[in-house]
Amino acid sequence: MKYLMIFFLMIPLFLTAQKELHLAENSFQVDSFTERTFEDFVEKVIPESQFIFIGEQHGIQEAGIFTNIIFNWVNPLGFETLCIETDAILAEKLAYIASLERPLEAAKKLNDTFPYAIPFYNSKEDYSLFKNVVDRGGHIWGIDQTFMAQFRLNLDHLIQNTDNVLFKERLLPIKKLAFDSYAQSIAKKSFESMFWTTYDLATHEELMALSTNNEEKDILYHLWKTKEIYGYNAKKEYYQNNNERGKLMKANFTKYYMEALKKTELPRVVFKLGASHATRGLSMTNIYDVSNYASELAIFNHQKSLHFFVAGITGEAMTGNPFAEKPVAAFDNTKRLPKELQVLVSSFSKKYTIVHLAPLRKYAYGETYSEAMKKYIFNFDVMVLVKNAEPLSPL
Incomplete structure (x- = not known):
């Protein structure tokens, strides 16, 4: 009986040792993504991928650096598209600006005209990525909703590009209302004061009736979808x-x-999205997101999808919040990591720690790993953790 009790007491210690061994066998550290160790790893995991998802912590430079490295690596393999978290109109404008001789000047002008209309891609590093994609003959797809502070930009786009006089005349006062609402929002520090809350069905239907082509109707459709989506959030x-x-x-x-x-x-497409939109299976927000949709499409095509999670352990990030006291905020994500990684953080000596999650799946049943760790293991293929992350640089 004594030896049996010792045996059962030793089981958790044995499982912990095995778990740490598996993590050690499937992780490594580098100070740069140009190191041979990392390049060898990418060469191993890339083959037969049709879609590559980079699920990022927004606001840190390293996510863009990583995306640039990956895009450069896979572009010769037929990857010509970068898919991002904007709507189609904004993606088209970002691609155009990236094609110019002085893209940062044009980007700053756009930002000064429509402040905070671009929530996730509005830094010097982002335009370095966009320019690289465009210079390589690539394309930029924007698959997300129109964002709440972006109504001004899209209404202006409609005005500048329509040849329908009645449509244009009706849009002009609506655009002014959108600008006035944005000013009130900033003054009150309230997202609820932005134009999306007052864009009503009667106005929407009137504009739809006045518009004369499918492109205009599609832009208006997305404005209404934005109101609908944010409306659900406002109602919790x-x-x-x-x-x-x-x-x-x-x-x-x-x-x-x-x-x-x-x-x-x-x-073949490289996606750069927030981490919750880059998961395989049930996402962090408990939906089957576009990333899971694409992963199944890849299987249908006898290919695979590759899902990266890129986030800082510690560092600073651009907030992207118009109401924040400072545009940059320090963070420490250590306690948000699964407990298995929390105990290892102090031993991370280099800039980047790469954990190959896919091989851990065969060990991730039962009580071997925490539920938090299992979520990462099954949602993503590779975890890239950044020590002392740096914030994106404002335009």
Whole structure:
């Protein structure tokens, strides 16, 4: 009986040792993504990928640096598209600006005219990535909703590009209302004061009736979807908010993909999205997001999807919040990591720690790993943790 009790007491110690061994065998550290160790790893995990997802912590430089490295690596393999978390109108404008001789000047002008209209891609580092993609003959797809502070930009786009006099005349006072609402929002520090809350069905239907082509109607459709999606959030219907946004992203991706199929048999895409939109399986917000949709599409095409999680352990990030006291905020994500990684953080001596999660799946049943660790193991293929992350640089 004594030896039996010792045996059962030793089981947790044995499982912990095995777990640490598996983590050690499937992780490594580098100070740069140009190191041979990292390049050898990428060479091993990339083959047969049709879609590569980079699920980022927004606001840190290293996510863009990583995306640039990956895009450069896979571009010769047929990856010509970067898919981002904007709507199609904004993606088109970002690609155009990136094609200019002095993109940062044009980007700053756009930002000064429409402050905070671009929530996730509005830094010097972002335009370095966009320019690299465009210079390589690549394309930028924007599959997300129109964001709340972006109404001004999209209404202006409609005004500048329509030849329909009645439509343009009706849009002008609406655009002014959108600018006035934004000013009130900043003054009151209230997202609820932005124009999306007062854009009503009667106005929307009137504009739809006045518009004369499918492109205009599509832009208006997305403005109304934005109101609908943010409306769920305002009513604290968070599942509906996330699910409707996910459905929209799938529909927008499908539209791009079907067009791409007219030119190539197997479109290959690098995605740079917030981490919750880059998961395989049930996402962090409990929906089956565009990333899972694409992962199944890759299987249908006898290919695979590759999912990276890129986040800082410690450092600083650009907040992207117009109401924040400072544009940059320090963070420490150590306690948000699974407990298995928390105990290892102090031993991380280099800039980047790469954990190959996919091989851990065969060990991730039962009580071997915490539920938090299992979530990462099954949602992503590779985890890239950044020590002392640096914030994006404002334009």
